[in-house]
Amino acid sequence: MTTTTTAALGTRDRLISTASRLMQHGGYESTPIKQLVKEAGATMGSLYHFFPGGKQELAVAAIAYGDEEFAELLRTGLALHADPAEAVGALTELLAEALEESMWRDGCPVTATALESVGRMPEVQAACAAAYANWERLVEEKLLACGLSEEDSRDLAMTVLNTLGGAETAAQVGQSRTPLLVAGRHLSRLIASYVPASD
């Protein structure tokens, strides 16, 4: 029984991680379900066993998976410096490096799917909104811990995430680190203008 359960979990996990990667690369509609199932080494039967709601239900799980993966990258980047302005600068360098290493494919795991979901797939849209909120909270906590006000921390976290998201897209389309590195410098400058002077 244990072996069966482990094997079953293995298939479910492979479906989720494969869906996450394919959706990161081209969004939900660009990902044919048959190709996804094949790349995950699964069957259509196992897909509907684990996800009775089919592709949309799998997409929601895949977004939660991408959410956590990107959150881990954010945590790593934000921990590189105690100073929040320097940390966000270092984070953008980390993102630029990871993006170039992936041949400009591994950008934000949810942007493409998020845009497709607006007004069409409410559960997928909600999962994307939850991912953004989760990432914003990580930046917000870093800023709060550095002495910024609650309002400034919340607002800056929003702009940091949105600027990184837009710069990732531009870096992918232009196959260049520049949009991210420039965004990093500007976000650092912006955050520094809010950091309370230390005594």
Added chain:
Amino acid sequence: MTTTTTAALGTRDRLISTASRLMQHGGYESTPIKQLVKEAGATMGSLYHFFPGGKQELAVAAIAYGDEEFAELLRTGLALHADPAEAVGALTELLAEALEESMWRDGCPVTATALESVGRMPEVQAACAAAYANWERLVEEKLLACGLSEEDSRDLAMTVLNTLGGAETAAQVGQSRTPLLVAGRHLSRLIASYVPASD
């Protein structure tokens, strides 16, 4: 002959504007070619008459169309104030209003398609890159005219566009003006920090 030509141009233009709108809403793959042709009041025959390369060739023309439409919105927003920091703030309010009026559907005309195109459709990707470059030049020219250095103007224009792009996505997904309005305040503050003091 004139009537025929006008009617022919009419079909071509309808194919392009319909493709632009559908791609703005969900990207390239979410737009089934048969639905597109039907919504444009055209036929598959006329599609291949005007665009022998089919959907991808039409997509390139649609991106150029969306490029010019969004450029017009940028020009309007940037002209609202002489001061570049105030102008970018006013531009984000304009974008937020247009986005809410469209039920959060009419975001950036190319982001969804751009992400799908990376490493898959070089000509579509190049058209998206050209649109970003065109929009950046409009912001850059405004900043240059206000006395910022060439380097600052180029870099700030890049971040303004990328921040607006990311904030548009977040506004659409969260169905809220806030990401754009907050981005507007932060971009204004950032730009103001580069504006040379007037004598």
